[in-house]
Amino acid sequence: MKKLINDPATVIHDALSGLAAAHPELRVDLDNRLVFRAEPARQGKVALLSGGGSGHEPLHSGFVGRGMLDVACAGEVFTSPVPDQILAATAAADTGAGVLHVVKNYTGDVMNFEMAAELAAAETGTEVVSVIVDDDVAVRDSTYTAGRRGVGGTVLVEKIAGAAAEQGRALADVAAVARAVNERTRSMGMALTSCTVPAAGKPTFELGAGEMEIGIGIHGEPGRHRAPLAPAKEVAAMLVEPILADRPVGKGGPVICFVNGMGGTPLLELYIVYGEVARILAAHGIEIVRSLVGPYITSLEMAGCSVTLTEVDDELLTLWDAPVRTPALRWGA
Incomplete structure (x- = not known):
């Protein structure tokens, strides 16, 4: 194996540290493996949160910023972030207008994001709506998912829904835009x-x-x-x-x-x-x-x-x- 890494065990930590050094417009929580906008979004703006296994960069951390995501959660390589990560990200991102979870349709991602959304509602009262991206026509079901996988369409959903949120639209409207993009992709x-x-x-x-x-x-x-x-x-x-x-x-x-x-x-x-x-x-x-x-x-x-x-x-x-x-x-x- 030839890779520009220090140690397989520290790949995610080292990559996020490098991301933070390269992009001061981002704020990186290394303990929870979360990437935020350094300048928080205005109060009352719907927050967009996404994440998944690392190894797909620039998805998702590279899409944090004005007009797209407010926060991204990084899991291990090709492994979903855990519910505690997603819960911490959801609580930190909420400015009072609710949080949209953009979730690629993989079993681990769907399960962990669902659990985090339930915990957020129970513990903080945060309103969370999830939109599942399932645009891959190659397979209906696989080892990784029930139904279609979420792939390239995730970028389109995050960009277009992010723009809707930036306009100040309500959570239900932003979610409707995200679903419309997914359905058309x-x-x-x-x-x-x-x-x-x-x-x-x-x-x-x-x-x-x-x-x-x-x-x-x-x-x-x-x-x-x-x-x-x-x-x-x-x-x-x-x-x-x-x-x-x-x-x-x-x-x-x-x-x-x-x-x-x-x-x-x-x-x-x-x-x-x-x-x-x-x-x-x-x-x-x-x-x-x-x-x-x-x-x-x-x-x-x-x-x-x-x-x-x-x-x-x-x-x-x-x-x-x-x-x-x-x-x-x-x-x-």
Whole structure:
């Protein structure tokens, strides 16, 4: 195993310490593994909280800041944060308007966030609403979850719901926006290599030199099937066509197209894939109105990519365009 780490046992602590040193606009609680905005949100603003296993950076800690999350909880690599972490984050983030939990649909995440929400209501009276992200079309059920997995769509949900919260909307309205984004979003991913969890010290699965895995999850779990290595245009079709078959996007509005890198794929290749995805969508008469290309929800050093399509109306597009200022995503004033 070759990794730029000190010790597998201190990976999360060391990474969060580095994040704090690099970004003074964030406040990091190393004991509870929480990342906050250094400048607290105004009183009466709905707080957005998300989190999950580490190893997917910049998700979630890199999306803490104005226009997105108020706090992120970091679990061990590919392991959900525990309820006590989430409870501490919820209590600290609440400014009196309630807290929205954005939860990827994995069994551990759902269970621990549910428990924390119940504890918050009982112990502090904090109103918590949870929105489950389940955009992956590759599988209906897996070892990690009942139903679809939450993958690239999480970035879209956090950004658009974060903008709604920044506008001062009520908790029910912010949750409705988050649910609308999730319902309009579908994703599909693939891998050229596995990843290596530091504590394990070996790849999660093996791929031959001429093989690729289609339909992978973000924890290194295998996908729908293994296929011979193919050109980017064929890979793009393998990712886009199942999305369009699952939800015929583009019938009621244009789309945001997000081509995500899994951690080990250079931007050169991601832009090649994006070009092929755009060509396929144009052939289907689907208009891309915004794009996002880059490694925003990763699986350690896995080589591969995913495609996420979100159908948007004027309201959701305006919220996507609203200013955002986080370590990993920033535009506008």
